[in-house]
Amino acid sequence: NETTAISTHVLPTKGQLERPDVTLWDILSPRVSAQHTEALVAPVGLRRSMWWVLAEIGRRLGHELADSTATDEAMLAQVSAGGRAPYDELVANGWAEADRELPAPWVDRHIDRLGGWRLAPRVLVDQLRALREPAPLVLIPRRQMRRLNAQLEFLGEAAEIVVHPDDAAAAGVSDDQRLVVRSEHGELTGVARVDASVRRGAVSVPHGHAGANVNLLTSKNDIDLVTGMTRYSGVPVSLHPA
Structure with a gap:
């Protein structure tokens, strides 16, 4: 594709059917839910998971981002640790759903940890003070x-x-x-x-x-x-x- 054509390095990652995954579409769904899917086929060639690629790049730059010897399932379990349903339950059932509560209790808990809403953090106040008269245009x-990114560009x-x-x-x-x-x-x-x-x-x-x-x-x-x-x-x- 266009991006590959201008790249100096291309690091192939596993396709959707080559890795287990947890889909999180809460921003596009009226239901607070998650779905676990297993890998259906073995990876082609030397394809690796994207998290593994990022972890290895970080390690070689001197940053420990993740354990690159871990499995995809272990990484998914780690990422899902804060979920409202246990990861093992999600894997066993293939699906988990939670009640939609508004306002969300987790938001209130987070604000309580901060000591209340920060309506005027110093960094934003300083930005406002630095505002200048805008250009004419x-x-x-x-x-x-009815358009998402460049999906319909061919029209x-x-x-x-x-x-x-x-x-x-x-x-x-x-x-x-x-x-x-x-x-x-x-x-x-x-x-x-x-x-x-x-x-x-x-x-x-x-x-x-x-x-x-x-x-x-x-x-x-x-x-x-x-x-x-x-x-x-x-x-x-x-x-x-x-």
Whole structure:
């Protein structure tokens, strides 16, 4: 695939049928549940589990992340140790479900351990104090309905870049016209969607289009120190007719 083509090293890991697993889909399911599945076939060649690969890389860099001599089942048991059902019970039944309680008691217990809610931690307060007047135009990324990442990229749908009518007029861009969004790090091309529902000064670029990848507008050197993530919002940009 595209990632393999630009890689210097490719470390093959076990496929879904080659390893035992515990599926955790609580964010996509109305039920608080987990499912255990066993490996169905032996790994092809020298494939290893992803946790093993990470543990070995860490060990060779001087960091003990996990015991690379452990089995997949032992690692799953360790990861699942804090679950609401014992791991042995999950394996025996193949499925475990817990009642959905809102607000979740574990959240309350965690907040109690912290001594209450931290509404203004010093690191965030310092960030707010350092805020400056925003640039005239800034990037705000967004997701689209009926689209998950780049799964439907083969359909050829163009990225619709939403801009306020005043900003579009200032850039000489009209609705349904191809336009270039440019930052100090790079540029991308999409189709203008002029819409007064987006506030003036915001340029909304959708996520998941290979031809209009928001990574082109960002830099790995511009990091949010709180999260360790690249800044994907509030990036100064400019608009230009394509």
